[in-house]
Amino acid sequence: MTKRYQSITNKIAPVSALILLVALWAAICGFGAIPAYMLPSPAAVAKAFVSDFPTLMFHSRVTLSEAAAGLGAGILAAFITASFMNRFSVLYNALYPLLVISQTIPTVAIAPILVMWMGFGMAPKIALVVLTTFFPITVGMLDGYRSADADSVSLLRSMGANNFKIFRYIYLPSSMSHFFAGLKISASYSIVGAVIAEWLGGFEGLGVYMTRVRKAYQFDKMFAVIILIIIISLLLMLAVKLIRNAVMPWERKGAVRN
Secondary structure: HHHHHHHHHHHHHHHHHHHHHHEEEEEEEEOOOOOOOOOOOHHHHHHHHHHHHHHHHHHHEEEEEEEHHHHHHHHHHHHHHHHHHHHHHHHHHHHHHHHHHHHHHHHHHHHHHHHHOOOOOOOHHHHHHHHHHHHHHHHHHHHHHHOOOOOHHHHHHHHHHHHHHHHHHHHHHHHHHHHHHHHHHHHHHHHHHHHHHHHHHOOHHHHHHHHHHHHHHOOOHHHHHHHHHHHHHHHHHHHHHHHHHHHHHHHHHHHHHH
């Protein structure tokens, strides 16, 4: 009963905070503290969300396809890079500082260059998503590889195991929890990266639609797009959590016992 009560309490707290935030937003708009053309009311945003729902779904499919392609390529690139960096210390020492430096470059500064190089199609959007999602997964997997038990590695080597078997049975399982932690971050970043790239050029997508409604000063529709992006990001993070529970059921059972 105590655990069930704690679980209910943990769920009530964020819902209450969200309700309080929306109520405060409605109060500010209701008292006219901020003009409606600058901050639309929650009711106006909800109305815009419902009325523009088919259009939002059309543009969200484009953004999701860009995010999915970029995230998939980012995962593959991160897995290969982290695995080679873990295997060869020279690569680790050479590439890790470059990975850190790459994160100091603002995404908004990279996007125009990619658009200039690749045009206004999907290519620059996918490339920006790859750059955005690559770092968290790579660093997470590197931390996971380095958390592997050295005694287990030595034991397998003494039994004649080759590098591939050591990687499969020791390093890869050790990196899974770190991989999914990085993937949860990258999944939300993928949507943001695609939208930022769409701001600077394109014909379809949530970023393109957001730019159009902003130029038309339709801020209720702009807020509706922002809310949709938040919902999509949360759903992607939930999907990562469900996949993690399916791939690593022992961790979920351990958490329940604790």
